[in-house]
Amino acid sequence: MAKIIVAAPPITGELAPLLQLARGLAERGHRITVLTGSRFRERVEGAGLAFKAVTGVADFDDRLVSEDPERLKLAPGPDQLNYDWTTFFAAPVPDLHAALQELLAEDPDQYLISNAVWLGAFPTALGAPGLRPRRWVAVTAVPLPLSSDDTTFFGPVPVGPGEDQAAANRAGNEQFAQMMAPTQARLVEILNSLGATQEFPPFVDATVRLPDATAALTVPGFEFERSDAPDSLHLVGILPTRSAPDWEPPSWWPELDGSRPVVVVTQGTIANADLSQLVEPTLTGLADQDVTVVAALGREPDALSVPVPENARVAEFIPFDVLLPKADLFITNGGMGGTQQAIAAGVPAIVAGLTEDKPANAARVAYHGLGINMQTATPTPEAVAAAVQLALKDADIRENVQKLVPVYAAHDALGEIERLTVGEPSA
Incomplete structure (x- = not known):
């Protein structure tokens, strides 16, 4: 039996696969503590798992995101994407870091499995003061954003005959990084304020490269191939669909x-x-x-x-x-x-x-x-x-x-x- 903290943002789509994973690990005998937003307490404890709520700006209600008046002023695209990242993923980092430190102070002998966009383990991974889990594994249930000479987030850049595919992909990845520069700058500011001493790589790459291991819920043949991916990246398949024993087929x-x-x-x-x-x-x-x-x-x-x-x-x-x-x-x-x-x-x-x-x-x-x-x-x-x-x-x-x-x-x-x-x- 291992003691494992399972952490995810209080966003239904990001939490769901981590909660399914937490249930499965608990069924295998591990002691699980789920760290997420307070509105999910009943759901987590109803699954028989220990629960700890984050606090401060990290404890938001994702059901209200679409009604955010500041967000509504922004057209879909780079401005809205940067707003979402800075507001719902970057700004919570100090509160997420504090919650993780509280759990590790109570018992340092714990592992961490986090959603890849849960950034609470970034500060200590980059040299900030604090306790680290025995091992940190990030799980991503969305397409890999990892930049590569082989591809971009949306696939290899189309090129003409004789054109350099790798150069085109690098340019495409750099263009995306420039588009997300406001998020990168805000994260650097927050991490430095918490005492980080190491250089912070582009955050979309950091979500994959900083953890001890990253498990992507996908397979080769669906995800784009990256020959230059780090050894810490593993494509592990998908979690099985949980059956609904009380469901009854309709008459048709x-x-x-x-x-x-x-x-x-x-x-x-x-x-x-x-x-x-x-x-x-x-x-x-x-x-x-x-x-x-x-x-x-x-x-x-x-x-x-x-x-x-x-x-x-x-x-x-x-x-x-x-x-x-x-x-x-x-x-x-x-x-x-x-x-x-x-x-x-x-x-x-x-x-x-x-x-x-x-x-x-x-x-x-x-x-x-x-x-x-x-x-x-x-x-x-x-x-x-x-x-x-x-x-x-x-x-x-x-x-x-x-x-x-x-x-x-x-x-x-x-x-x-x-x-x-x-x-x-x-x-």
Whole structure:
């Protein structure tokens, strides 16, 4: 048994995989303390895990981020991205550092597993006074931002015949670093104020390079290849979908019998406030197609503002571990978890998303031929229908996806992260 602190920002999408990981490690006998925002206390303790709340500006409510008046003044793009990073990831560093120090002062014999964008371990890693965990492993559930001569965040830069690919990628990465210069400057200021003595590398690289090890919840063949990645980076696969033992199939479940293609559409469990972005265009666009559409809404069905076509079925929740094996195509706004779960189940993806990490996931799907990048968050019904027809007929897409199924199956993400943290997995 090891004593492990599991830390994540109080952001639902960032905390969810770490909390799933924490449960799995606890089931293997480790003593877990989850360090995150106070609003998640009930959820953490309900899972049987010890809880410690962060304080100060680190303890924000992610449900209110979209209503932040200062943020609303900024158009999506560099200004908003820098605002998000400086406000929700950089500014909390002193409070995160203090909370980690309190836990380590109570018991120095603890390991740390953090979300990669939880920056509370940065100060001591860079020479600031304080205690360090026995070992620090960062886990990232979003596409790797790590700069490389081989690629950028969105893939290799397109080049013409005879042009230097590595030079083009370096220029692309430098352009991104310049775009994020306000965040870099703010982080340097905060880290210096806490007593950091070592030079701070570009922060997107630091999230991967500073920890003792970084576990990326992905596999080769979905992530872009980086021949110059540090040895501390490990692609460990994805966490298994947790079953829902109390879920009962709806009355229409036997209709998913393979007699015609099943197209699943979802906007996830967070970005589903406006179903007109993707779910409704899919229902409308495929209404006259010879497919069965299953819309997993993540919210109540009466939120739909369009009639449900005869060939469609809707539900608030359907466990992916039982739905995806019946699917032929997965239409998503591009969250990394759902997209990879589909591909791991052998289901090609159509991705339509332009916020957070969604465009980067869509870029990976397109680059590796695993589906279609619609390059918009609000496709028309006609565009959805055309993409579905193309994806269902494209044998290369299906072959590429099928090649990745055994790659995902070969990984035990929980066991690999346990090994990276404390040594060989427990029996």
